[in-house]
Amino acid sequence: MRIAVLLQDRCQPKKCNIECMKYCPKVRTGVQTVVMGENGKPEITEGLCAGCGICVHKCPFEAVKIIGLPDELEGEIMHQYGLNGFRLYRLPVPKVGLVTGILGPNGIGKTTAFRLLSGAEIPNLGNYENPPSKEQVLEKFSGTELHLFLEKVYAGKTKTSLKPQYVDKLPSVHKGVVRELLEKVQERMSMNEAIEMLELKDVVDRSLGELSGGELQRVAIAATILKESDVYFFDEPSSYLDIYQRIKVARIIQSLSEKKQVVVIEHDLAILDFLADNIYLVYGSQGAFGVFAQPRQVRVAINTYLDGYMREENIRFRDTSIVFEDRPPRSSWQSVSLLDYDAIECSYPNFKVRVEAGSIRIGESVGVVGPNAIGKTTFVKVLAGVLQPTLGGIQNNVKVSYKPQYINPDFDGTVMEMFLVGVKDFFQSGFFESEIAHPLMLKHLYEKKLENLSGGELQRVAIALCLSRDADIYLLDEPSAYLDSNQRMETAKTIRRVMEKRGRSALVVDHDIYFLDMVSDSMMVFSGSPGKQGLGQGPFDMRQGMNRFLKSVDVTFRRDNETHRPRINKPNSRLDKDQKERGEYYYSS
Numbered sequence: 001m002r003i004a005v006l007l008q009d010r011c012q013p014k015k016c017n018i019e020c021m022k023y024c025p026k027v028r029t030g031v032q033t034v035v036m037g038e039n040g041k042p043e044i045t046e047g048l049c050a051g052c053g054i055c056v057h058k059c060p061f062e063a064v065k066i067i068g069l070p071d072e073l074e075g076e077i078m079h080q081y082g083l084n085g086f087r088l089y090r091l092p093v094p095k096v097g098l099v100t101g102i103l104g105p106n107g108i109g110k111t112t113a114f115r116l117l118s119g120a121e122i123p124n125l126g127n128y129e130n131p132p133s134k135e136q137v138l139e140k141f142s143g144t145e146l147h148l149f150l151e152k153v154y155a156g157k158t159k160t161s162l163k164p165q166y167v168d169k170l171p172s173v174h175k176g177v178v179r180e181l182l183e184k185v186q187e188r189m190s191m192n193e194a195i196e197m198l199e200l201k202d203v204v205d206r207s208l209g210e211l212s213g214g215e216l217q218r219v220a221i222a223a224t225i226l227k228e229s230d231v232y233f234f235d236e237p238s239s240y241l242d243i244y245q246r247i248k249v250a251r252i253i254q255s256l257s258e259k260k261q262v263v264v265i266e267h268d269l270a271i272l273d274f275l276a277d278n279i280y281l282v283y284g285s286q287g288a289f290g291v292f293a294q295p296r297q298v299r300v301a302i303n304t305y306l307d308g309y310m311r312e313e314n315i316r317f318r319d320t321s322i323v324f325e326d327r328p329p330r331s332s333w334q335s336v337s338l339l340d341y342d343a344i345e346c347s348y349p350n351f352k353v354r355v356e357a358g359s360i361r362i363g364e365s366v367g368v369v370g371p372n373a374i375g376k377t378t379f380v381k382v383l384a385g386v387l388q389p390t391l392g393g394i395q396n397n398v399k400v401s402y403k404p405q406y407i408n409p410d411f412d413g414t415v416m417e418m419f420l421v422g423v424k425d426f427f428q429s430g431f432f433e434s435e436i437a438h439p440l441m442l443k444h445l446y447e448k449k450l451e452n453l454s455g456g457e458l459q460r461v462a463i464a465l466c467l468s469r470d471a472d473i474y475l476l477d478e479p480s481a482y483l484d485s486n487q488r489m490e491t492a493k494t495i496r497r498v499m500e501k502r503g504r505s506a507l508v509v510d511h512d513i514y515f516l517d518m519v520s521d522s523m524m525v526f527s528g529s530p531g532k533q534g535l536g537q538g539p540f541d542m543r544q545g546m547n548r549f550l551k552s553v554d555v556t557f558r559r560d561n562e563t564h565r566p567r568i569n570k571p572n573s574r575l576d577k578d579q580k581e582r583g584e585y586y587y588s589s
């Protein structure tokens with residue numbers, strides 16, 4: 001079976017010579033394989049396509065994909081977004097008593113699956129011109145679990161609730177204060193119970209527009225679990241939360257699954273591993289097609305994901321496997337220090353942070369961990385010389401390039417224009433192309449306007465821009481947010497390589513342990529009481545840094561026997577107690 005997909009957002013018939021049509025051997029012999037459609041974009045008839053792939057190579061915008069798929073998928077199509085549009089094959093089926101996880105790249109159909117399962121959209125089974133009725137859909141799946149599931153959804157017997165992905169958009173949808181939003185939805189429990197569970201006491205009388213990302217995330221989760229539903233969908237519940245909050249939310253979602261059906265999309269693999277029981281891996285080609293593989297037990301699923309190869313399906317979805325070391329990297333860092341600082345103190349009327357003396361070396365990527373509102377940004381402002389500390393100081397201020405946690409796409413123009421305005425020379429260098437643009441997959445974003453980028457796209461652009469500015473220290477605040485797991489690994493490698501090769505240093509604030517493991521040469525640990533007072537210590541070597549940090553959040557990791565990847569221990573399990581006693585929270589040897 002062969003499918004032809006036109007990526008609408010890349011196709012620009014006004015800027016090309018319609019190469020897809022011009023060079024098609026079939027078109028040249030008079031067969032109408034590619035014709036110009038009414039919307040001014042080419043249409044490819046799959047039945048007439050010989051699969052030569054010439055259009056794929058000739059299209060200057062790489063907007064055409066011609067893909068051969070295994071024949072057994074043919075009858076399993078769930079949904080297709082129009083002619084030459086994205087196709088989704090198979091669907092997950094949630095079960096009571098289990099947290100069903102979904103793991104796959106962005107643009108592969110996860111959100112579409114949510115929509116189909118919740119009844120927001122009826123699967124067209126590939127027949128987008130003459131879509132089937134609900135009855136026909138049910139008939140198609142008769143005798144399956146999916147039939148039972150959808151039958152109840154269509155009959156109105158199954159209610160669903162969704163925690164949407166982009167919590168930063170909440171303030172534009174709900175005006176007013178948190179209390180008003182939550183009061184309206186208190187069905188399953190009282191608002192006060194949810195406020196207690198998610199530690200929202202301090203923000204309940206604030207308006208949504210004043211909340212931080214982590215607070216918005218917890219409000220969105222509270223609003224979802226307050227509703228009385230049968231199926232709960234959580235689209236990335238961890239973004240903007242610190243690790244302590246991530247684990248807390250994971251426990252809340254787990255307890256919800258005891259009586260309800262729960263489906264979670266999550267890209268923080270340590271949290272997904274801790275949270276889910278079964279996982280559906282989704283593979284395919286971004287924007288072209290996605291296939292839900294058979295469900296796997298969580299440990300096997302994540303190992304398979306890291307390995308990049310699904311043995312049962314005989315599908316390779318990544319060239320290389322991702323490996324973790326169970327030993328800390330040797331701390332034989334040869335480089336000289338970029339800056340040494342004495343103990344620093346900074347005070348605002350309601351907040352005070354103290355950072356112990358330390359030094360950051362040239363070429364080093366320092367992972368910065370700790371809760372939000374603990375003084376990390378304040379510290380960096382001192383390094384940059386934009387803020388005078390109340391005590392101590394540094395001799396030489398360094399130049400800082402900063403990627404904030406919340407990215408505001410306020411540039412009115414395309415991604416390419418933004419780079420040309422801000423960092424023209426570097427943007428046009430071979431180094432940018434090979435070390436930043438290529439691994440961060442920027443190529444297809446250049447022509448897009450900033451305001452039209454998805455969360456993950458905007459994140460990649462913001463990281464690239466930050467790394468392109470001339471500076472001594474690069475501060476990246478939560479670069480993993482909205483990136484899929486694969487992109488997180490690529491981003492970690494990119495940041496590290498750029499620092500090493502250009503002899504600069506990075507401070508990377510993040511809460512995803514796998515990401516931190518990959519990005520950091522050393523670790524700075526902030527602790528204290530968020531919004532009141534903070535203490536910054538380090539940078540420490542990885543073993544000491546992880547131990548200090550994980551001790552403060554009371555979490556230990558064991559190692560998977562097969563892959564050595566870190567896995568969160570159950571609290572008070574034998575391993576948890578043993579490791580705490582030995583003071584080894586992360587590395588096993």
Ligand code: ADP
Nearest residue numbers: 081086105106107108109110111112113286287
């Ligand atoms: P994910 O949640 O895995 O990121 P989505 O389900 O949102 O993926 O989208 C999968 C693909 O389907 C994307 O390429 C997207 O462009 C396309 N798509 C999503 N919604 C629509 C729609 N309403 N019309 C046409 N294409 C769509």
Ligand code: ADP
Nearest residue numbers: 348351371372373374375376377378379531532
């Ligand atoms: P982090 O980067 O760890 O999230 P910040 O350094 O941004 O933390 O902020 C720490 C605390 O200081 C927060 O409670 C924040 O509200 C407060 N704060 C930050 N900037 C100011 C300021 N200019 N005036 C008053 N308080 C501030």
